Amino acid sequence: MKELGAAVYVAGLRKHYGDVKAVDGIDLMIAPGEVVALLGPNGAGKSTTVDMLIGLSKPDVGEIRVFGNEPSRAVAEGSIGAMLQNGTLLDDATVGETVAMIASLHRAPMTVSEAMRRAGVEEFADRRCNKLSGGQKQRVRFAVALVSNPDLLVLDEPTAAMDVGTRREFWASMREFTDAGRTVLFATHYLDEAEEFADRVVLMRQGQIVADDSVAKVRAMASGRTISAVLPDVPVEQLTQLPGVIDVARRAERVELVCADSDRTLRALLNAHPHVHDIEISAAGLEEAFLALTAKENS
Numbered sequence: 001m002k003e004l005g006a007a008v009y010v011a012g013l014r015k016h017y018g019d020v021k022a023v024d025g026i027d028l029m030i031a032p033g034e035v036v037a038l039l040g041p042n043g044a045g046k047s048t049t050v051d052m053l054i055g056l057s058k059p060d061v062g063e064i065r066v067f068g069n070e071p072s073r074a075v076a077e078g079s080i081g082a083m084l085q086n087g088t089l090l091d092d093a094t095v096g097e098t099v100a101m102i103a104s105l106h107r108a109p110m111t112v113s114e115a116m117r118r119a120g121v122e123e124f125a126d127r128r129c130n131k132l133s134g135g136q137k138q139r140v141r142f143a144v145a146l147v148s149n150p151d152l153l154v155l156d157e158p159t160a161a162m163d164v165g166t167r168r169e170f171w172a173s174m175r176e177f178t179d180a181g182r183t184v185l186f187a188t189h190y191l192d193e194a195e196e197f198a199d200r201v202v203l204m205r206q207g208q209i210v211a212d213d214s215v216a217k218v219r220a221m222a223s224g225r226t227i228s229a230v231l232p233d234v235p236v237e238q239l240t241q242l243p244g245v246i247d248v249a250r251r252a253e254r255v256e257l258v259c260a261d262s263d264r265t266l267r268a269l270l271n272a273h274p275h276v277h278d279i280e281i282s283a284a285g286l287e288e289a290f291l292a293l294t295a296k297e298n299s
């Protein structure tokens with residue numbers, strides 16, 4: 001079966017908290033070796049999804065497989081490494097002791113020194129975790145996630161507390177990890193970060209996946225416009241060929257064209273189909289979400 005070969009297979013996943021539809025029916029398949037950004041504004045459902053993927057909470061409904069296994073099994077086998085936003089670190093243990101302790105729980109760990117080197121924590125290996133800055137703690141969490149030598153890394157806003165330099169080092173280290181063919185899923189607010197690092201963007205809003213595509217395509221959708229018009233007799237495939245068009249949907253007599261360049265598309269549309277009428281142009285539906293998403297980082 002297809003899902004057996006997938007790094008991540010999610011079908012019909014749902015998690016509600018009372019009236020809050022934190023995750024509301026998502027399907028997702030990630031192939032081994034893919035680097036996927038889970039993008040969305042505050043409260044979109046990213047953390048809830050990540051928690052279920054790594055077995056920290058159970059879905060109300062739906063199926064999750066990680067390399068063909070239940071999440072808890074994949075975690076126990078060391079095939080998932082996770083880095084959570086506020087993952088607890090033992091205050092009184094040093095960084096080196098913390099990483100070594102986690103390594104001892106796994107069957108085929110990376111060496112402690114290798115994990116510490118990759119995460120850039122060697123220079124404060126002897127410091128206690130409660131004496132670290134927010135960004136340093138994040139790097140220790142990264143070392144902890146790496147040391148099990150996982151095939152899949154799941155990261156929830158990994159760079160949230162990092163300054164620009166640390167962030168750059170972090171992504172360089174991640175690249176070392178993905179160049180070896182490992183799979184990564186990371187949640188972020190930042191389209192820029194997704195663009196630089198991910199192969200693919202899964203955009204969530206209000207518990208649902210509203211886009212799942214290459215970064216370039218999602219960016220175009222976010223900044224583009226939608227042309228809606230009455231055009232009953234032209235096949236969708238033909239409209240997709242018009243210049244500046246990213247996507248086309250038909251609802252009865254009306255077609256909706258998501259455009260990267262609506263001026264160009266409109267000229268071509270009128271030229272090719274002069275009988276088109278009742279034309280409306282609007283900002284693409286994702287724009288609102290992206291206002292939050294693309295909010296510039298402070299740094």
Ligand SMILES: Nc1ncnc2c1ncn2[C@@H]1O[C@H](COP(=O)(O)OP(=O)(O)OP(=O)(O)O)[C@@H](O)[C@H]1O
Nearest residue numbers: 017020021022040041042043044045046047048049
């Ligand atoms: N344990 C919980 N009890 C009640 N509501 C919850 C719980 N966990 C999450 N929620 C709600 O579910 C929704 C989705 O939250 P989630 O943390 O998954 O979003 P997110 O996309 O990770 O947001 P952020 O970017 O702010 O971390 C939010 O409305 C949140 O308040």
